[in-house]
Amino acid sequence: MRRLAQGLTGVALLAALAYGPWARRWYLTCGATPEEVERRMPGDDLxxxxxxxxTRAVTIDAPPEAVWPWLVQMGSGRAGAYTYDWIENLLGLDMHSADRILPEFQRLAVGDVLPLGPDGPGMRVEVCDHPRTLAFRSQDGDWVWIFGLYPQWGGTRLVSRNRIAVPRAALGRRVANRVLLEPGSLIMERHMLTGIRNRAESSLPARASVPA
Structure with a gap:
């Protein structure tokens, strides 16, 4: 009984650490500075x-103009999301992450609707400000996804912000969001951000070395 009690206590402590306020703040702001978390972004008012x-972010050693093409071609049945395709395809999202810029998916404008799998609500382009801001809103109005590109030291800070509506009465959904969606979204989105970074950096022409 003592070992059982110790085991249960250990599980409770791990759960408290994993789902406590500090952990939740990390899940939701990984990679972002306090200024980026507080910054107003075009599309917040949607x-x-x-x-x-x-609000999550990554530094990319490439200018915004080199990052933008990788953003505009993202989507189901397009260039994918540069994350774990096998996980997304278990949900029927038809994601196949491209490793090159696809010319056929470079034209994007406000009002375009991108599918999110066969059953999900489409994502409507609400802001398309090349090469600064790209923002989508789901057709059911419950999700806004904003990408901001901010020049920094010759490179780019890519900031991704998700705004998701959670009905206050839907206790089960609120618990599921806290236990599954928030940490799970960090895993998927962090891989997506680093995937964009790696692709944008590797697509740049090789820098000429400076003679000693």
Missing amino acids: LPGTELVS
Whole structure:
């Protein structure tokens, strides 16, 4: 009984660490500076007042113009999301991450609707400000996804913000979001951000070395 009690106590402590306020803040702001978390981004007003907001970021050693083509071609049945395709395809999202820029998917404009798998709500382009901001809103109005590209030291800070509506009465959904969606989205989105970074950096012409 003592070992059982110790084991249960250990599990409780791990759960407290994994789902406590500090851990949740890390899940939702991984890679982002406090200034980036607080910054207003174009598209925030598309879904104001929601309590589930994530802001994650990565530094890319490439200018915004080199990052932008990888963003505009993303999507189901397009260039994928540069993350774990096998996980997304278990959900029927038809994601196949491209390793090159696809000319046929470079034209994107406000009002275009990109499918999110065969059954999900489409994602409507709400902001398309080359090469600064790309923002989508789901057709059911419950999700806004914003990408901001900010020049920094010759490279780019790529900031990804998700705003998701969670009905206050839907206790089960709120628990599922806290236990599964928030940590799970960090795993998927972090891989996506590093996938964009690696592709954008590797697509640049090789820098000429400076003679000693």
